[in-house]
Amino acid sequence: MAPLTLSSLGQWIGLYTSAGVLIDGFQIPQLPAGRTYGCTPDGNKSGRAYLQAPSFKKANESVAAMAPLITARSYRAVKVLGDPAVETYSLRVEGGDAVRIRFNVIDFDDPDATDSDGNIDEVTVYWKLTARGSPVSTLAMTQVASIDPLEDDQSLYEARIPGQENGKVVAFHIYARDKQGNESGSYWSDAYNPDADPKIWFQYPVGVVGSSSATIVINEVLADNQDVRVGGGGDPTTTAEIGGYDCGVEGCIDGRREADEWVEIYNFGAAGVDLAACDLYMTNNELFPTRFRLADAVGHHPNVVAGVLPAATPMLVWCDGQPWQNDTVGVHADFTLRPEDGHVLLVAYEDADADGDPELFVVTDSVSWGIREAAAGHLWLGAQEGDWSLGRFPNGGPQWGRMDPTPGANPHSGAANTGFAPALKVLGHEPVMATPSDVVKVTAKVWDDGLMPALPEPDPSVTGWLGVKIGFFTFTAPFMNVTKVMRDDGQGGDTVAGDGIYTAELTDASGNKPVGKVAYAVTAVDEDGNTVRIPRLAARCTPFFVGEQPASAPIITEVVASNRNCQCVAAVPAGCERGGLDNFGDAEGWVEIYNPTGSPIYLNDYSLSDRLDWLTRWVFPAVTLGAGERLVVWCDGELGETVTHAPLSIHSSFQLDAGGDEVYLVARATTDRQIVDFV
CATH class of the missing domain: 2.60.40.10 (Immunoglobulins)
Incomplete structure (x- = not known):
């Protein structure tokens, strides 16, 4: 079996000799379901076309007459x-x-x-x-x-x-x-x-056809479940992290340890609802209103008892397109969700005599998100960010907002919503490679439907305070533990007034600057008292290091974020795959690390990350990089392909985004999260 896959969206494919010489290659066009593309007749490279049908181990079919x-x-x-x-x-x-x-x-x-x-x-x-x-x-x-x-x-x-x-x-x-x-x-x-x-x-x-008395609504939607990261995206305060996955924290996972998106429905009524009898369906596409029947949860969801969803009870449905995974601890819909835009509908539908004229057809509830919704003034209904959900508060109530996901304890059957939160995204610190002479700034993007002052009151401890604040502290002398407001008024380090990006300079009241290992957390409080803190677990902060750059350290010399085989039209010398292939023959993104010093460097003392808030996301294995040597790290998220003996093939736990990304090389042993290079 070849260690590669093909895409129905179209791609280039080539056949090479063992010496790397191209024998044949061409661009496969987009392929509709059940169609193949090939030579007709066999071997006629100038006569490639869509074929009538697949022809496995036999002569190719004739050219297809393709209908639209x-x-x-x-x-x-x-x-x-x-x-x-x-x-x-x-x-x-x-x-x-x-x-x-x-x-x-x-x-x-x-x-x-x-x-x-x-x-x-x-x-x-x-x-x-x-x-x-x-x-x-x-x-x-x-x-x-x-x-x-x-x-x-x-x-x-x-x-x-x-x-x-x-x-x-x-x-x-x-x-x-x-x-x-x-x-x-x-x-x-x-x-x-x-x-x-x-x-x-x-x-x-058109309007309402028939009537439905079912007291069930869509209560919460998580459209981007990002692998259940520790603290919802924060690097732990110790180096003894365990990969950044934690069942039951921020977004949760289904019974097969997959971070899937989900929808929670809720029975707001005073009596239970018989799911088998209520003819309710859930869908992500109005043209296919009966995609997932709620009755399918019977026997597959711990909250559904004898076919009934009790009063004041939630039911979480995994939206992973894998209904065959239904078991006694989870129910799965046959559709998926997109964080960029989308919607979910509850539909009551019945066509008892199957004559195409339904007796019951009512859209009982719906929620939508995306650019259009945000442009209408509902900012929390814009494109959804990872590990933040849309939900009602209180449960089953009329008002929607952004909130911490509440999937409930394992096996994640759903739980009471805990309240709304302002939208807060920490952008990070700068300069990235901070030294003791630098005034370090932390910036955060904040938005809320209510008032958020550009310059909050200076004392965040007073009753009724609202705004954005940062708390930071150091681990070594001179010790600092400071809380101060962040501002969006174009002053005090802030670049542009009123752009929603809040800034704080990490100094105390006397102007002293932190040195050594520093950790911080950002908190936003809106006029309704809704609060959000990043990192979201109270015991965690985002750490980094302020210090002089080490005299000897590895560096990043090259990054390939979009790697694909060369599209050659004639025989070329070996090495046509200009981006390189890993040990499984895959053209993956990669980062090249170089040792510019005259001594070997033990790479297990370093980490590599694509996130400023998680600098120890991937730690190098126990390998040594000799003086003047280079090492390629394949950034494909396939840790199981790593080989630490000769010939080395090192794979990171994350992938690179060709549309825009960052890579940080971090010393984690002696200075603990000191960025020594980045691109």
Whole structure:
């Protein structure tokens, strides 16, 4: 078996001799499900194309006649508000609302990919009311890029279905044809039964169809569970950390030690809810409203007793797309969540006679997050940050906000929400390689819907104080233990007034500066008394070192954050993989460490990290770097591939981000978290 994987999104692949000479190579295009790409006939390298079907261990199939691929995107009610009128969009469709339908349509074998038409000849939406005997109408779908100059997705099409009366259900499906006459359609039933006959059309309710008495709401959402880091992102105050994973701390993990995203629902009623009888579903896509039936939790969730979710009780659902992992301590939905943007809906749905005209169709609850929500003034509903959740407080109440995740104790069945918190992101200290002569500054990004003063009152201990403060202390003489306010007024080290970035200079009242190992924590308090502290565990602070740079230390000489095999079109000398391959043949990101001194350096005294708040994230193994020698550290998160005997192959616990990242080389033995180099 080859130590590599292929991507359906397309990639380059090459065949080489053992000496590194390229024999053949080409770019694999994006592949739809069930399709292959290859030579036709076999061996004809100039005749590569999409094939009719996979041909495992036999002659390749003929060239496929590829019909357009249609991908469901969204529907939104169009609301026209204000003067002058401005369009807004909502998941809730009310009587009279036009509904915008959006789908992606791609023709993979477009003979001219340089033009903007995508080789698409027609895209049409067929729609009707679900009531028996309702007529079918059609609407031509428009390429959005042709009407919106800011849209760069040439495959995105939309149409608007006219408004209908409350209490109706609208059904629709999409038809597409390319310029060669190849046709395709898209239906709701394609998601779970592509061979369904008859096909089930997509549906949406106008207002409320039927009624649901279930007293269940979405109570909390964690859309970015980042591996349950110690303290929610803080480096412990001792060097004896254990990898930064701690079951039951900040975000938690499911029963298989996987840090998955989750949604917590809550029964706010005075009586239990029979999940099997309430016809409630949860989904992350309004076009597929019945993705996860709450009844699937029966027998798989410790809080569900005899099929009933008791009153005032939460139920946590892991959103990892792995429903086959359901067991007695956890239930898993067949969809995932995105921190950048997304939504979760609770839907009551029933079509008892399976005639396509549901008797019950109600969106009972929903929550959305992303750029659009933040732009509307709800800052906590913007893109979600790791290990912070969205939740209601009190449980089941009407108000949403940002909070510490509350998954509950293992096996993490859900727990009471603990209250809202301002948004606080510590940006770090500067200068990064601080010396005793430097005035060290710590900065933090803070935002809240309430008042946050640019210059808080100077005494944070007074009753009713609000603002941002920092506490810092030293471990050696001269000892310091100082608490002071952070400011956003353009003074006292702050760069720009009112930009939401708060600054504090690490000095005491007499202007003395800390030396040696220093640790700090930042706290924000809003006008409602909501408080957040980073690191979030009270026993932890973020440490770093202030001191003269050591006379001899290793350095970072080179970083490759985006490594891929060279896309050669002809035979080239050995070493064409310019980024290099690790010991498993993978082209991973890497950092090169160099010993510029005349003596060997024991690397186990050093750590490497991509985070300023976790400087000991990965500690070098017990290897020695000789004078003038270099060592490549593969930054792929695959510790199991490390080899500490010759030939060495060292792998870190983290990966590099080609879109922007930092790497810190840290002395951890004699000076304890002193940054000796960074890039």
